[in-house]
Amino acid sequence: MDTLSFKTYSAKASDIDKNWVLVDAEDQPLGRLSSVVASILRGKNKPTFTPHMDTGDNVIVINAEKVKLTGKKMTDKMYFHHTFYPGGERFTSAEAKMAKDPTSLVTMAVKGMLPKNKLGRKILKNLRVYAGPVHQHTAQNPEIVEL
Secondary structure (H helix, E strand, O other), rough: OOOOOOOOOOOOOOOOOOOOOEEEEOOEEEEHHHHHHHHHOOOOOOOOOOOOOOOOOEEEEOOHHEEEEEOOOHOOOOEEOOOOOOOOOEEEEEHHHHHHHHOHHHHHHHHHHHOHHHHHHHOOOOOEEOOOOOOOHHHOOEEOOOO
16 A cells, blocks of 8 residues: 655744725624634635644624624624623623624624633734724735635
8 A cells, every 4th residue: 555645734934914904794694604714814725725824814894783693692692791790690682782882793793703811812912893884904905805
C-alpha cells in the first residue's frame, strides 16, 4: 500500500491577511446574519483557517436597527441577566433591548456564536456594529458582502 503524506497547514502570524468587510443588516433575519458574520470573523471562509488563531476579517455591520426577527420574537424573546444579588434575575424583551441600544441584538447574537475563551473575546473586538447606514471606516475600503 502506497502511503501518502499530507501536511496539515497551520497559519503563522506573518501569513494572516486581515481585510475589512461591510455587511448590511437591513431586512436580514438576526440568526442568519449573525452566523455569516461570526463565520467571517472567525476566518472560516478562508483557506488559511487555523482554529487556534485569529485569521478572520474585520466586519462592519450597518443598519442594525432594521434587522428582522421572525414571528413574535420581538415581543416574546427574553434576554436573561443576573445582578449577582439574591433574587437578581432580570429579563428584557428583544423589543426593549432594541429600543435602548439597537446594536446590542446583533452584538449578542454574534458573541454567542464565537468560542467562549480568550480567542473568542479577541475576535469579538474585530466587530463594529452601527445602528444606521453611516460608519466611520471608509478609509479602510471595506468589501461589501451580499447575504
